């Protein structure tokens with residue numbers, strides 16, 4: 001069944017678990033996530049970015065998600081629009097039937113230039129007014145995502161601040177978060193706490209606290225009724241990097257956010273955990289390996305089935321690790 005983000009995250013908060021929010025662009029990603037959710041009895045957040053709409057087209061994206069709901073009627077699903085760059089983009093998604101939208105006012109509508117606080121409050125407040133009138137939840141963002149190690153915003157096409165960020169920009173301020181939530185009434189807030197988008201988060205194997213856990217704690221204490229969201233939460237599986245590079249790929253050494261750090265975040269109020277890169281890496285690795293082993297194969301269903309399997313395994317791991325399993 002289609003449910004709102006508010007409803008789903010309220011349950012997660014009451015029961016102290018986190019929910020992975022996977023980005024979807026095609027049939028295989030949607031099926032992999034649903035198969036994993038079915039196996040583990042987990043609630044599902046499927047999110048489509050502007051890039052996904054550009055790739056698949058809004059009607060296909062919408063109907064892929066509706067098909068998932070039809071095939072798995074016992075699993076609650078949030079249809080979420082990821083990183084909306086303006087109230088009008090969010091309005092269009094609401095019209096299309098999304099049950100949740102993100103208004104990312106931390107950046108201007110070019111998706112690159114950090115915005116002023118006043119701008120962020122204004123676009124987010126307007127989006128909440130519109131969305132709540134339609135029973136749709138809203139996620140806002142305060143602070144600019146950036147790796148605490150490199151100061152880089154990350155590599156996602158279209159979304160992410162350009163150039164180096166200061167430590168101040170890269171950590172959401174708890175007092176400002178309280179003011180922001182009070183003024184905008186958002187249901188969920190994406191915070192900057194040391195993660196960044198894409199595969200290149202850390203250059204060395206992360207040890208200890210690579211996220212600003214104390215900051216997450218302080219924000220949660222200040223806005224306990226607003227669900228915290230962590231973007232850029234791929235763990236960048238080293239085994240899939242090795243497979244990609246073994247079979248003709250060329251991806252330099254790089255590290256993501258360890259699952260244990262995400263679990264620490266969940267203990268301290270993080271409820272929605274955004275993951276895109278991990279599924280991309282798994283499907284690319286599975287495709288390269290299958291085609292290298294089966295050079296005469298030309299039926300795309302053969303390697304696409306491998307990608308579905310690879311992605312399903314990662315989804316199962318995350319549902320279990322974040323405590324979502326058993327909560328559908």
Ligand code: G3H
Pocket residue numbers: 023049050051052082083156157158159197198276277
């Ligand atoms: O936030 C970014 C997501 O990973 C989506 O990436 O814009 O390439 O679809 P995309």
Ligand code: 13P
Pocket residue numbers: 023082083196197198199230231232233234235274275276277278
């Ligand atoms: P990753 O690039 O770490 O998978 O993050 C995805 C994301 O935050 C989508 O909004």
Ligand code: ZN
Pocket residue numbers: 083197231232274
């Ligand atoms: Zn994001």
